[in-house]
Amino acid sequence: MTSMVTNDIRGDISLVLNFYKAFGFESLPLDSADTDKEAALMALRHEIGDCRRCKLSKGRTNLVFGEGNPNARIMFVGEAPGREEDKEGRPFVGEAGQLLTRLINKMGEDLGFERKDVYIANIAKCRPPGNRDPEADEIETCLPFLKKQIAIISPEIIVSLGKISAHTMLGRSGPFNSFFITKERGKFGEYRDGEISIPVMPTFHPAYLLRTPSDKVKTWSDAQAVLKLLKHPAMRGMI
Ligand code: SF4
Structure with missing residues (x-):
């Protein structure tokens, strides 16, 4: 999987690391593909945020x-x-x-x-x-x-x-x-x-x-x- 992680996703993982650093963590245990994927999904959820990018946001x-x-x-x-x-x-x-x-x-x-x-x-x-x-x-x-x-x-x-x-x-x-x-x-x-x-x-x-x-x-x-x-x-x- 590691080879399929795109540069974008690596950037997203950095976002998560920075987020944890802000709370005093030295690092995340990103030494397994499992944790990579979990962290990347967390970063993606963070990126979507309180999304208002389309009109479906109005009624949800x-x-x-x-x-x-x-x-x-x-x-x-x-x-x-x-x-x-x-x-x-x-x-x-x-x-x-x-x-x-x-x-x-x-x-x-x-x-x-x-x-x-x-x-x-x-x-x-x-x-x-x-x-x-x-x-x-x-x-x-x-x-x-x-x-x-x-x-x-x-x-x-x-x-x-x-x-x-x-x-x-x-x-x-x-x-x-x-x-x-x-x-x-x-x-x-x-x-x-x-x-x-x-x-x-x-x-x-x-x-x-x-x-x-x-x-x-x-x-x-x-x-x-x-x-x-x-x-x-x-x-x-x-x-
Ligand atoms: S459906 Fe629209 S508002 Fe909801 S997450 Fe997707 S783009 Fe954002």
């Missing part, structure tokens, strides 16, 4: 940064916080979040991971009014933060939840209404950001699965493909 209660293991092998990316998430400041904690938690825990039975071992974030970090989809300008403004999170965590696989997330993670440029998650799900695509390339598995958003439980079987099939790649990383070159 809490900014939802994301949570999980900085060393996660899988990162789940939704579109934006909903009502419960906005209230708690945590991603996927409402009914859809509970379904996602069950999915993750079920996926992890074989490989020994659960929700706390993956990383969960959203394309936009503030709740859109009335739970509407985040708009293109809001995504454009907020996306650099998620890109930095991905660069820091460097997951082996990204699972995008729903149409907006898949469209964004796959770097599609067309309008959202010409992108159909029903057609795109279940096939690995690629997230690219400079030198970074990570397989993306698009699947349904858990909120959709609450409305359409018969499609849970398709999401489980997508999850199986993710697990197969995690178990056999050499397959990555064949995707």
